[in-house]
Amino acid sequence: MSSAPKGRHIAVIGAGIIGVCSALSLQREGFRVTLIDRGEPGEGASSGNGAIIGDEAVVPVATPGMLWRVPGMLADPLGPLAIRWSYLPRLAPWLLRFMAAGGARRVEEISIALAALMDGALAAYTPLLAEADATDMIRRTGWVCVYESAAGFRRYQPMLELQRRRGVPFEVLEPEALRQLEPSLAPIFDRAVHYPEVGHSVNSLRMVQVLAGAFQRNGGTVHRAAVLGFDIGPDGPQAVRTEAGPVACDGVVVAAGAWSKPLAAELGAPVPLETERGYHVQFPDPGIAPRLPVYSTERAFVATPLELGLRCAGTVELGGLQAPPNWARAEVLATHARRWFPDLRTEGASQWMGFRPSMPDSLPVIGRSPRFSNVFLAFGHGHCGMILGARTGAVVAALAADRDPGLDMTPYRADRF
Ligand SMILES: Cc1cc2nc3c(=O)[nH]c(=O)nc-3n(C[C@H](O)[C@H](O)[C@H](O)COP(=O)(O)OP(=O)(O)OC[C@H]3O[C@@H](n4cnc5c(N)ncnc54)[C@H](O)[C@@H]3O)c2cc1C
Structure with missing residues (x-):
């Protein structure tokens, strides 16, 4: 994907904490963004979790x-x-x-990779919640x-x-x-x-909702429909096929939580x-x-x-x-x-x-699809999705804009298994 975000259109699939934070961060980066979900924002795993947001996991x-x-x-x-x-x-x-x-050795490596991602995870919510006028949510x-x-x-x-x-x-x-x-x-x-x-968070569902509200107020579109697949051209997906018709796009973020596997596989990233x-x-x-x-x-x-x-x-x-x-x-x-x-x-x-x-190793999948450079994967956060929502969104937005995310992305690659 080109490094010039202005006017380029990204479809984010999944309006849980990961998708909504990614959508907001991409928007702040200058992309035009459509958030696609078959339900209302936040109604997946993000709605009823333990609401803990700490950097210590x-x-x-x-x-x-x-x-x-x-x-x-x-x-x-x-x-x-x-x-x-x-x-x-x-x-x-x-x-x-x-x-x-x-x-034992692998646990040490995973722990180091988790710590790198956790670093600043709580603080990463500050600009997003300020945008939503909701800093009291945490x-x-x-x-x-x-x-x-x-x-x-x-x-x-x-x-x-x-x-x-x-x-x-x-x-x-x-x-x-x-x-x-x-x-x-x-x-x-x-x-x-x-x-x-x-x-x-004092209310994990409401937190996703207020962030999605800020995204819409800033001009973002929420498209309520189930995603069925993709129209794929020589350079990657050109449209997301939904129950309510196609959504043309220049890039895709897969943030469909526990349902991401078939979508990622179709986009060149089979994952366990x-x-x-x-x-x-x-x-x-x-x-x-x-x-x-x-x-x-x-x-x-x-x-x-x-x-x-x-x-x-x-x-x-x-x-x-x-x-x-x-x-x-x-x-x-x-x-x-x-x-x-x-x-x-x-x-x-x-x-x-x-x-x-x-994911079996407790690390999320974050990064480009190994096959298509205009596809970004952001799922598999297991027990830590609330903690890592804003941090993941910031990383996805940096990658989409061809900026250095400030993090070695190797441990989170889709093809690490
Ligand atoms: C009991 C429990 C307690 C937890 N406690 C904590 C905690 O204290 N702290 C913490 O950090 N994490 C916690 N978690 C984990 C956290 O809830 C998840 O990691 C996080 O919510 C995942 O967010 P997500 O956006 O990836 O997925 P989700 O919130 O599930 O969002 C995925 C979205 O994708 C949509 N979608 C899926 N497929 C399609 C499709 N084909 N078309 C259109 N839309 C689609 C779904 O409708 C959904 O809205 C807990 C989880 C549980 C179950």
């Missing part, structure tokens, strides 16, 4: 210690991981790559990770070491210090780790993308007001205070894009929440399931 999902604990997690009905066994044959190639990513309260057992805390030591090596600021807390930091918690925790720099399904339960009138989000590594969920109440979001279910939700997984979160917060009011609770777009 430098530990990949697959780690040596984690892989050994998988059988125990699967056996526990209240555990953080579930597999739809009928989906296992389709999942197997991804699982093998996931396990390969969990070796609160920088820090967050605290709690451990119910001494053994759980001991098991996490290698991860703390990894964070220490990446320069993540944190402080280990004894039970009394945790009680002072977050008095609404039950005295059931053996240890906690406080990360003071972490932020969270899967989904890690996750759940939330949200208490609209919780009767408590935690000062900061509380996370459990052992239970793999976060309780985040939002403008909508208290949301408990997380856990992983491997089962593909088609299977219906298993709401028992959301019930598990409610069970833990009642234990954590003895004064929690649970009336009117709602449940949600979302599809994390997950």
Whole structure:
């Protein structure tokens, strides 16, 4: 793609946090941008997540210690991981790559690549939210990770070491210090780790909506239609084919979250993308007001205070894009929440399931398609899409304008497997 953005038209597929931030950043760069989604902006995985936006997520999902604990997690009905066994044959190639990513040396490399992307991720939201007149959408309260057992805390030591090596600021807390930091918690925790720099969105769906609103106010177009494929010329896609007709364009950004795989494949980038399904339960009138989000590594969920109440979001279910939700997984979160917060009011609770777009090595795919220079890939952010939305958008816009994104893009290439 030419380095002169002026007047060139880019179609961004997917109006989740990644697509909307990419669209806004491309627009700021001078491109004409159409954002295409089959639904309303933000209604995918970006709507119901844990809303955590911090720069400290430098530990990949697959780690040596984690892989050994998988059988125990699967056996526990209240555990953080579930597999739809009928989906296992389709999942197997991804699982093998996931396990390969969990070796000690690879974990170190992945962690370095995650840290490079995380660097400045929270600050990258500032200009976008200022544009949307919504800088109050992110609160920088820090967050605290709690451990119910001494053994759980001991098991996490290698991860703390990894964070220490990446320069993540944190402080280990004894039970009394945790009680002072977050008095609404039950005295059931053996240890906690406080990360003071972490932020969270007060409402992840509304945040995507206000950013999409700013994009439209600046002259951007939102085209509501499902994308079916592409009209491809000698130099790459010339139009995006949608249910509502073609959208002619000079370039394409694929930011369709967990649904990106067939679109990327058609544009020359076959990738091992899967989904890690996750759940939330949200208490609209919780009767408590935690000062900061509380996370459990052992239970793999976060309780985040939002403008909508208290949301408990997380856990992983491997089962593909088609299977219906298993709401028992959301019930598990409610069970833990009642234990954590003895004064929690649970009336009117709602449940949600979302599809994390997950690569086996916990690194997103960001960069040009190996086949077409006018195609940019921006998906696979797994557990960290909220954190990385603005940062990814800035990188995509720099690449599209042929500017140096200020980052070695090699670890995020589509053809790294
Ligand atoms: C339970 C849970 C908790 C989480 N907690 C956090 C957290 O605390 N912090 C964090 O950083 N991340 C968290 N995540 C991960 C985060 O939500 C995702 O990484 C992020 O939302 C992905 O954004 P996205 O824009 O790539 O995808 P999405 O938000 O899913 O957007 C993709 C969009 O593409 C559209 N689309 C797909 N295919 C097509 C098509 N063919 N035609 C037209 N439109 C199409 C969809 O309609 C959708 O709107 C969590 C996820 C879950 C499930």
